[in-house]
Amino acid sequence: MALLEIRNVTRRFGDFVAVDGVSLSIGAGEFFTLLGPSGCGKTTLLRMIAGFDAPDGGAILLDGQDMTGVPPEARDIHTVFQSYALFPHMTVADNIAFPLRMAKCPPGEIPARVEEALDDVSLPGMGKRFPNELSGGQRQRVAVARALINRPKLLLLDEPLAALDAKLRERMQLELITLQKEIGITFVYVTHDQEEALALSHRIAVMNKGKVEQLDEPAKIYGFPKNRFVADFIGECNLFDCTVAAHDAGGLDLAIEGLGKVRSAGAENVVQGAKGTLALRPEKVAIGRELNAADCVNRFHGKVFDYLYTGDVTLYIVEVEGGQRVEVMLPNNAVGRSSKFFEPGDAVQIGWRDDAGHYLHD
Amino acid sequence: MARRSWILWAMAALGYAFLYVPLIIVIVYSFNDSRLNAEWVGFTWHWYEVLLKDEQMLTAAWNSLIIGVSASAVATVLGTMAGYAMYRFKLRLLPVLVLMPIAIPEILMGVSLLIFFVMLNVTLGMLSITLAHIAFCIGFVAIVVRSRLTGMDESLTEAARDLGATHWQAFRLITLPLIMPGIIAGALMAFTLSIDDFVITFFTAGVDATTLPLQIYSMIKIAVTPEVNAVSTLLMLVTLILIVIASRLSPGALRGE
């Protein structure tokens, strides 16, 4: 049985539907992520799970129990807020001890458990400080320690790393994964950072305008996006409007304007003449002066239109002879430190395998 | 440029002089060794000694203290509740109701309270004065408390609830300690407002009860003696100290934020 069951939950603010018929089922021990652009309803959904807000329709079940009308303090769910919400008038130790005190834990046990919790988040001996004497990363850890100290069934995290710099964020991501594995508590994690979602989660629900667009494992979300929105939102992606020219057991022949005929892996329920989209990740496209690789079924001549150098990789925009522009990603491992492979205007050939692209129904 | 700033400085100095010279004169002449507020004769503590032996003055001061403490205590509790309600429920009418007593002219408030007390057969005296002071102090406390609440991160109380605190526990353990400086500032303000109120007190005092401002008023009807200067100086000192403390505790509220 699922630990958290969200059944057809809807939340309206006036005429605006912030969460629109969302159904999710989250298992015990899972690291589950809600991913979506700003304003898609992630926080609203999280607040309903925590009990700060009530759905206008549908139900939320924790461990099979309907949570309707159950106040936040009676739910075995804790939240790590984006602002951390540490109590400024209490020391770190008192902050962490707060849930224990509320749960009427024997006072004699509290100091040892607080010290243990501080150790868990690598802040030993910091108990006497006040929150304003900590750095952002330390505050974040205190918030996590406080939320986890009496081991709730479910931990909700609303963009907990958004306020940290990139380096610290990466470290905290690793720490969160390790912590979650160690204590085995179910995490529901909210973020609008797709890389973070892919790196952390067991499963991801991609949300848009209050609806779940796709619910899958990270590799499925990235490799097999269900629709244009998901393909576009997660990572870089070429999206070509196309028509199915022919289909057989081996795959599809797609007609793409400005590009020509493209051979692509098959998809379910395709009919000839159907209109759809070919999603093609830039890193799956090869580029060279002349491609000889036999397995690049789809090959096109063109010239470099522009490029974006980002250190580890360079993203080229290639204009093929038909006029279509294709984004191509080239790792910079093969190139000397200062040199680039191609300059704008260079004649190149690009190509990709038939199973590199991914056909999406409209 | 230099010329213009010189003129500005002069005008500012003139303005401040207009405000503060009368106060300084009152203070200076309270130490003057003469029965008249006319010319400086010499320094003395005499008028303060007279003050301490003046039975009527001491009774009035005692009354003012009792009224000030009880009125500010009650007004602080009610005003805090009103401020919290204004913050929590964001009703339109509530702030109007709470803040009206601040906005309407004091004389109107005094007269209406007088009529009200007479209608209800409340004997005019200490009780009626205290009730009247409570009525006009609530609004001030409510403003200070609300301003303090508005500056508080709302997610703090949510975090407390989330971590297992009931509504009441969250208020007592998180909200209350965080707005305490505002509550104390509000209480001090209420006390100073009560202790130096004249108009409303005048209407609601009846015949027996007298407070410090009423006593001063009745004395200067005869003549402004240096004793009045002395008591005014003391009153000024107390008020000033309390206001300074209050503004330290809740800086935003007194700047009208």
Ligand SMILES: Nc1ncnc2c1ncn2[C@@H]1O[C@H](COP(=O)(O)OP(=O)(O)OP(=O)(O)O)[C@@H](O)[C@H]1O
């Ligand atoms: N109390 C409210 N009253 C009215 N509208 C609201 C309220 N809370 C949220 N909304 C609206 O609902 C939508 C979803 O908000 P929500 O905070 O859930 O977005 P989000 O996905 O968390 O976005 P972000 O990534 O920016 O935090 C937004 O358009 C927001 O304006």
Ligand SMILES: [Mg+2]
């Ligand atoms: Mg949000």
